[in-house]
Amino acid sequence: MKYIDEYRDGGLARLISATIAREAQAGRQYKLMEFCGGHTHALSRYGIEDLLPPQVEMVHGPGCPVCVLPVGRIDDAIRLAMRPEVTLCTYADLMRVPASGGANLLKARAAGADIRMIYSSMDAVLVAEAEPARQVVFFAIGFETTTPATALAIRLADQKQLANFSVFCNHVLTPPAIRAILDVDHLPAGERVLVDGFVGPAHVSTVIGTSPYAALAAAFGKPVVVAGFEPLDVMQAILMLIRQVNEGRTEVENQYIRAVTPEGNLIAQREMAEIFELRDSFEWRGLGALPASALRLRNTYAKFDAERRFTIVPVPAADNPACECGDVLRGLKKPAACKLFGTVCSPQTPMGSCMVSPEGACAAHWTYGRFRDRVGAGAPRQAA
């Protein structure tokens, strides 16, 4: 397919890996965090880590929307779906995410809740229009990539004057999460992830542009290279980061120029600003409560806000204590370091959200990476 195949050329990947091996200085460590689950997935799927020299280490970041959603919000969604008048519309990724007490949306549906998997937020509006007797709630999650779609769905419901449509909004923002990863000074030494640079989000950046990262790069002195999700994109971004580190630069660079501009998608930004406003604080799995890190519906659109329509009061809920998703999301632990990995926890029986989404670090490592562990870390990591 055009714009895909040409960025998957294995021969070129090996040549770029040789350049990386040449330029990555011996005796120096390059700890690079890929923020996005999409990059985590690409790294595992294409075996990119095997093409990197030992001094270049990739650390997985928290950019998987399904993974960072705290258990309490899934519990809320299940409680909503169990109401007899409610039809809950959700993206398929959320169906198997573990909630409290071993519950999930799939089991809730089997128990009689009216839960429908949809491809697009638009579909939820169409369900509401077709079934006026039902209270249709769209379970909205995602970073800035997915938020404009929710904004347009709300606008459409407004135009159609639908009284039976609402949104359970869980949209979160990328820059505050990057800040939380970099802002480590107040943490005990063992909990600090010290990264040398970031592979910046691909599709999030099509919406917000590259400029929001400038303040972060400057404040924390870390380079950011926004990169596409194809394997050659990731390889090139890694090389660009190594060059920045070598030269002592801490700039925001854009590898994904075919899709991302400095200012981003202004229409999408306008739509989001029209419908949503910042929450004071929002709970993230792994990162805890982060100020000004998530969105809720503005008062003007309150009638479409499921949290207000159904008076959802947050009930604190704890993660499965054995699941290390929290540490995995902050880059403190690798999936295979979790005791449950591959034994109790697998994509068929996920114990934590990181094993559910294909972009989750545990799921990516299970699907593509676990065979590398047997060879022994480091052994196959040769350049060309």
Next chain:
Amino acid sequence: MCLAIPIRVDALLPDQMARVTLGGVSKHISIALVEDVRVGDYVLLHVGYALTRLDPGEAERTLILMREAAVPGLPEIQGAAA
């Protein structure tokens, strides 16, 4: 969740919608978020919405930069198509 794929716009439809072909199946997508979409443009499709238009010139430039990263000095030899 953040999956988005490049797809060619086959036809423009009313209400800021467009027709694309996905895995041999014809589909309607929203182009409300992207200005001046034309037939033949490639857009990034995410959960039913075009997020942005792919820039063919920048796509070509990326490939040139990748070849340059692979074999420093190569693009000049090839006469850099851009």
